[in-house]
Amino acid sequence: MTALDFSTTLGNAWFPAPTFTASGCASSGRELSQFFDLSDIGGVVTKSVMMKARTGRPTPRMAETPSGMLNSIGLQGPGIDAFIAKDIPFLIEQRSRIIVSIAGETVEEYSTLARKLRSVSGISAIEVNISCPNVENRGLVFACDPEASKRVIDGVRRTIGGELPIIAKLSPDVTDLPSIARGVVDAGADALALINTVLGMVINVDTMRPHLGGKTGGLSGPAIRPIAVRAIYQVHAAMPQVPILGMGGVTSGKDALEMIAAGASGISIGTASFGNPTAIMSIQNELKELLVTKGFTSMRQAIGFAHRPEEV
Amino acid sequence: MTALDFSTTLGNAWFPAPTFTASGCASSGRELSQFFDLSDIGGVVTKSVMMKARTGRPTPRMAETPSGMLNSIGLQGPGIDAFIAKDIPFLIEQRSRIIVSIAGETVEEYSTLARKLRSVSGISAIEVNISCPNVENRGLVFACDPEASKRVIDGVRRTIGGELPIIAKLSPDVTDLPSIARGVVDAGADALALINTVLGMVINVDTMRPHLGGKTGGLSGPAIRPIAVRAIYQVHAAMPQVPILGMGGVTSGKDALEMIAAGASGISIGTASFGNPTAIMSIQNELKELLVTKGFTSMRQAIGFAHRPEEV
Amino acid sequence: MALINKNASQILATVVSNKRVGQYHQLIINIGDLATVCKPGNFVAINVGGENSRMILRRAFAISRVSSSSTFGGTMELIVAPHGQGSKWLCAQNEGSVIDVIVPLGTAFGIPTEPVQVLLVGGGYGSAPLFGLAEVLNARGCRVDMLLGASTASKIYAPMEGKRSVNSLRIFTEDGSMGQSGRVTDPIRDLINDMNIAVIYSCGPMAMLSAIDAITRGTDVVHQCAVEESMACGIGICMTCVLPVSDTEGNITMQRSCIDGPVMDGAHVQWDKVGKTL
Amino acid sequence: MALINKNASQILATVVSNKRVGQYHQLIINIGDLATVCKPGNFVAINVGGENSRMILRRAFAISRVSSSSTFGGTMELIVAPHGQGSKWLCAQNEGSVIDVIVPLGTAFGIPTEPVQVLLVGGGYGSAPLFGLAEVLNARGCRVDMLLGASTASKIYAPMEGKRSVNSLRIFTEDGSMGQSGRVTDPIRDLINDMNIAVIYSCGPMAMLSAIDAITRGTDVVHQCAVEESMACGIGICMTCVLPVSDTEGNITMQRSCIDGPVMDGAHVQWDKVGKTL
Numbered sequence A, B: 001m002t003a004l005d006f007s008t009t010l011g012n013a014w015f016p017a018p019t020f021t022a023s024g025c026a027s028s029g030r031e032l033s034q035f036f037d038l039s040d041i042g043g044v045v046t047k048s049v050m051m052k053a054r055t056g057r058p059t060p061r062m063a064e065t066p067s068g069m070l071n072s073i074g075l076q077g078p079g080i081d082a083f084i085a086k087d088i089p090f091l092i093e094q095r096s097r098i099i100v101s102i103a104g105e106t107v108e109e110y111s112t113l114a115r116k117l118r119s120v121s122g123i124s125a126i127e128v129n130i131s132c133p134n135v136e137n138r139g140l141v142f143a144c145d146p147e148a149s150k151r152v153i154d155g156v157r158r159t160i161g162g163e164l165p166i167i168a169k170l171s172p173d174v175t176d177l178p179s180i181a182r183g184v185v186d187a188g189a190d191a192l193a194l195i196n197t198v199l200g201m202v203i204n205v206d207t208m209r210p211h212l213g214g215k216t217g218g219l220s221g222p223a224i225r226p227i228a229v230r231a232i233y234q235v236h237a238a239m240p241q242v243p244i245l246g247m248g249g250v251t252s253g254k255d256a257l258e259m260i261a262a263g264a265s266g267i268s269i270g271t272a273s274f275g276n277p278t279a280i281m282s283i284q285n286e287l288k289e290l291l292v293t294k295g296f297t298s299m300r301q302a303i304g305f306a307h308r309p310e311e312v
Numbered sequence C, D: 001m002a003l004i005n006k007n008a009s010q011i012l013a014t015v016v017s018n019k020r021v022g023q024y025h026q027l028i029i030n031i032g033d034l035a036t037v038c039k040p041g042n043f044v045a046i047n048v049g050g051e052n053s054r055m056i057l058r059r060a061f062a063i064s065r066v067s068s069s070s071t072f073g074g075t076m077e078l079i080v081a082p083h084g085q086g087s088k089w090l091c092a093q094n095e096g097s098v099i100d101v102i103v104p105l106g107t108a109f110g111i112p113t114e115p116v117q118v119l120l121v122g123g124g125y126g127s128a129p130l131f132g133l134a135e136v137l138n139a140r141g142c143r144v145d146m147l148l149g150a151s152t153a154s155k156i157y158a159p160m161e162g163k164r165s166v167n168s169l170r171i172f173t174e175d176g177s178m179g180q181s182g183r184v185t186d187p188i189r190d191l192i193n194d195m196n197i198a199v200i201y202s203c204g205p206m207a208m209l210s211a212i213d214a215i216t217r218g219t220d221v222v223h224q225c226a227v228e229e230s231m232a233c234g235i236g237i238c239m240t241c242v243l244p245v246s247d248t249e250g251n252i253t254m255q256r257s258c259i260d261g262p263v264m265d266g267a268h269v270q271w272d273k274v275g276k277t278l
């Protein structure tokens, strides 16, 4: 087997592998560390953390759908202080690369979270999950509002300074994704995470009511993969220089390669880990093998390959 | 079995059953008529017809995806004149209720299509497929542009007069579906068809290029059902008085009931017919049985049921 | 807490037998040496639907019993109700089928260090893990009494050989088709008063567990219950399976039933807040 | 045209046998009386992946032969290459498996009314429908010569008994592992010149069909080819399976290979425009 350079970069952060957990699908890594060594993957993207501890939405919080699932967790979590005190040290001890995902209810809250993280060492990047309701604007999701998206990223950028890469995580539930993407890049995002879940609903025909406690939920898993690939392709076409952390239904090395060819520099694996705790490890191995078989000597050569004109 | 009133209305059009073909998934009915009697279902929604004959997009035009498929047909069709001359008479002969779907490239073209159809008898309603690129506005899809959507429906309404119900078919690929829906209803739509396909892409990892000739395609089938149910629920919550023709991944009577509970007055069945030519017949039978089992005496009692406050 | 699954492995396991028992299927599955690390109260997570399945999530099943046989090596027993698509698929797997399981998962029942009197209460297939538990308790010298309930006779799971480890077994059906007519919770209050019960172990529908909690509240009886919530991952990473639980300081937090459970202290679970916004 | 499928039925059919033949699987499937309405060139559409399948579309397979046996009633034979998930699933179905098929579909090969000389050209599993066709042509009194080609020996499907109905059979492999080394299209031009061939019947990869068209163009030889395009529905309602075809007036339209085909007049297919925007 020829030597394959499997590493990737997101902004100025370097990772030995392009395969990450997806935020909210690995908690803070502790549970998965019982199934594989966290330092063997590209990195852990932690569950979006907010200022205060949150209990989240009522149950049921999940519903399986054809080749997918809905979740409505409501960002249950310990709050930023407990997270920094307990979770970061654990991950550092495991020699895991860390991407911290943050979520807020106001533009200000995002900046405050960034301020708290600024002085924490051992973090490779910050993922800013803007698919949250903005309490200052009728609960309209930040990521669905170009202006609010920009303000959030701008605030985080100013607070955090120029060092730590900022990955803005966008929602696919918008009319014009490339323009939202351009807005947050202009505001200071170094990279983009695509895609967050798609808004969905299941009605329980026994009760004839929405099945989830939170009524609507986020659709994830293989069902949404074609939507994710399209989103990555569209955004990469518009801004080929901006690195993308791709996600949405990746379950195999082939799926990961699809996203890389569409324009992703890294891949997050979420729902697949629910079905198989070691999914990331096997996806990593399959992806490596595929790249080598296809004659690539570095993963990065494959990024955005699908955009090249066909050789005749 | 207690008598069940299975009929429904969309605007002032009455149908003996709430189950229809989906536009583009039954051609003009001829081929399916070899598998069941077209007069046994609610009605046939014909493939969106344009002014001129069109050859459509290059092949491959389809890709199967997990629990779904992508298509990129590009509105291949015979043009309105040939359609009126050949397809309508066949459907009338079969005693099928007919909903004609129209598609245009300009606001004007939609009105012209409506004018052509105004004098044709035997049509129950017109479905206006506004998920088409607007050549007058950088190819931006009408349904993604609130103003253009309204103008199309307004033009069709003025041309067609007050008799024939207009069903505006919307795309889910928008930030704020209820507001687009409200716009077209204000402009004169009597009902809404929800949802058209979701924009997606598959990359062929052998060629490392987009698999479809048209690069992107429309995602349909069970994979998108949770998105469709959410769309119907949202729009019905905003405008409970506006009838909705629901669609997106319905394959069973249970799926149909989910959509009815979310707020649909009728159901179109598309992709399911590809897997099973008699899908509509079985869905109809299953839905009837479910409604009776649940004690409904009329389908219409179930419309929007999921919005009612829970009895305690 | 977080290392609760350190013995868990994902393996391809062969179905050794599949028998219908009333409305359930008894499945014996070969899990080799993993049988030795399974404790009563642990569960397994199984891939369903085969290779091309549209079902992407595993299904959880309580381990009813484990044993090591010379023919098959270590095996585990599951009692499965054919409920929806996934459990129906599992019930359709015949001898020789190979299934993908993760085992053992979750927090097991706590076993008293002293030979105390205990009461085991099972509802429906919830009785399954109680027989394995009874063996362990019996070996500890505990007096083990058991109550089983269901709506009807065919939903009572009470194997002959299981009765060996219990001092008494009473059965309740709502329609009176087997044992006494009534609910399995009916006699508990009297039993607590009449006998010196230290621990109640329960497994069954949430309503049953909650009813037992209401009975034990204010008494000295410890209530170890195995809860059942919808689980997407079964290993603690998704946060779908949560229940409101109070900690020692009385703070209520949402705890994961897959990893902080399924066995929980009934007195800590906030039964009235399950499924509500906190 | 549109009533091409009036004999088609959706049925649950039992697999009678499944044998490996080189790189293919030969499946014999019981379709009862429907066998009597199947014609050479027709195809079947099969549900794949079982009840919980994430594969929602049927897969198309050419009917290789039909026969009526006293033991099983009418059966059809398919020759299946285990290619992707769907065909692999089909190849894994054993004797006794019940599968959901729609049969027969599509336009069959046109049979000459006179006993003319014909050439049958098959590539890979494309040879499958040619043996059933040869029987019919032979019965009509036609002289039937056959050329089969593939990349390598294990991809040649040429059953012993199939040879009964052909006057000659020549095999070509690209790697020379069976028959002559070379392409199946190599000898066609000479054969047309040397023999009085009225019709070429072909089935195989699109590139092969297109090459045959290039050879027959300008000659009197009729080219009946069975095309293969990705099909979502197989019954003419989805418009995914189209090919550019010229009508008698020379207008080029996109025709459905499932219903206006799969057998088409090779001279009408616009081979250079396949997969292009018109």
Ligand SMILES: Cc1cc2nc3c(=O)[nH]c(=O)nc-3n(C[C@H](O)[C@H](O)[C@H](O)COP(=O)(O)OP(=O)(O)OC[C@H]3O[C@@H](n4cnc5c(N)ncnc54)[C@H](O)[C@@H]3O)c2cc1C
Binding pocket: A063, A064, C043, C057, C058, C059, C060, C061, C062, C063, C078, C079, C080, C081, C082, C083, C084, C085, C086, C087, C088, C125, C128, C227, C228, C229, C230, C231, C232, C262
């Ligand atoms: C810890 C635990 C132990 C269990 N032990 C047993 C057992 O020993 N025997 C047994 O028959 N069943 C047991 N169950 C329930 C079993 O997991 C469900 O019957 C099964 O998940 C239903 O899946 P399905 O595909 O048949 O139904 P579906 O209706 O298709 O399920 C759809 C989804 O909802 C979830 N779901 C549905 N019903 C339940 C439920 N009642 N509880 C949890 N999740 C649900 C499933 O995980 C699935 O993702 C247990 C569940 C848990 C959480």
Ligand SMILES: Cc1cc2nc3c(=O)[nH]c(=O)nc-3n(C[C@H](O)[C@H](O)[C@H](O)COP(=O)(O)OP(=O)(O)OC[C@H]3O[C@@H](n4cnc5c(N)ncnc54)[C@H](O)[C@@H]3O)c2cc1C
Binding pocket: B063, B064, D043, D057, D058, D059, D060, D061, D062, D063, D078, D079, D080, D081, D082, D083, D084, D085, D086, D087, D088, D125, D128, D227, D228, D229, D230, D231, D232, D262
């Ligand atoms: C009229 C017709 C006759 C055929 N006859 C035979 C036969 O006799 N023996 C045989 O082995 N195969 C035959 N095929 C091809 C067979 O249908 C494909 O091998 C099969 O569809 C591949 O499915 P899969 O799930 O294995 O592959 P996948 O790669 O999973 O297929 C994915 C999707 O692409 C489509 N697709 C992929 N490859 C092809 C292809 N080559 N042609 C058409 N659609 C494709 C499938 O329909 C499916 O929807 C025929 C195809 C057609 C259209």
Ligand SMILES: Cc1cc2nc3c(=O)[nH]c(=O)nc-3n(C[C@H](O)[C@H](O)[C@H](O)COP(=O)(O)O)c2cc1C
Binding pocket: A022, A023, A024, A025, A047, A048, A071, A073, A075, A101, A129, A169, A195, A196, A197, A218, A219, A220, A221, A222, A247, A248, A249, A250, A268, A269, A270, A271, A272, C238, C239
């Ligand atoms: C249970 C669950 C919880 C999630 N929580 C978060 C979260 O806290 N923050 C976030 O940015 N995304 C969250 N996501 C979205 C995922 O990170 C990911 O974007 C999405 O699920 C698509 O990837 P997948 O199909 O691989 O899961 C969550 C997804 C799931 C299924």
Ligand SMILES: Cc1cc2nc3c(=O)[nH]c(=O)nc-3n(C[C@H](O)[C@H](O)[C@H](O)COP(=O)(O)O)c2cc1C
Binding pocket: B022, B023, B024, B025, B047, B048, B071, B073, B075, B101, B129, B169, B195, B196, B197, B218, B219, B220, B221, B222, B247, B248, B249, B250, B268, B269, B270, B271, B272, D238, D239
């Ligand atoms: C092959 C194909 C062609 C379609 N063509 C049209 C069309 O011409 N006009 C239209 O309004 N919708 C068209 N649609 C969308 C369907 O009418 C329907 O909205 C969508 O497929 C979701 O329903 P389903 O999942 O039941 O297929 C098409 C869908 C498919 C799969």
Ligand code: FES
Binding pocket: C230, C231, C232, C233, C234, C235, C236, C237, C238, C239, C240, C241, C242, C256, C257, C258, C259
């Ligand atoms: S099931 Fe995922 S955390 Fe419990």
Ligand code: FES
Binding pocket: D230, D231, D232, D233, D234, D235, D236, D237, D238, D239, D240, D241, D242, D256, D257, D258, D259
């Ligand atoms: S496969 Fe659908 S029209 Fe031919």
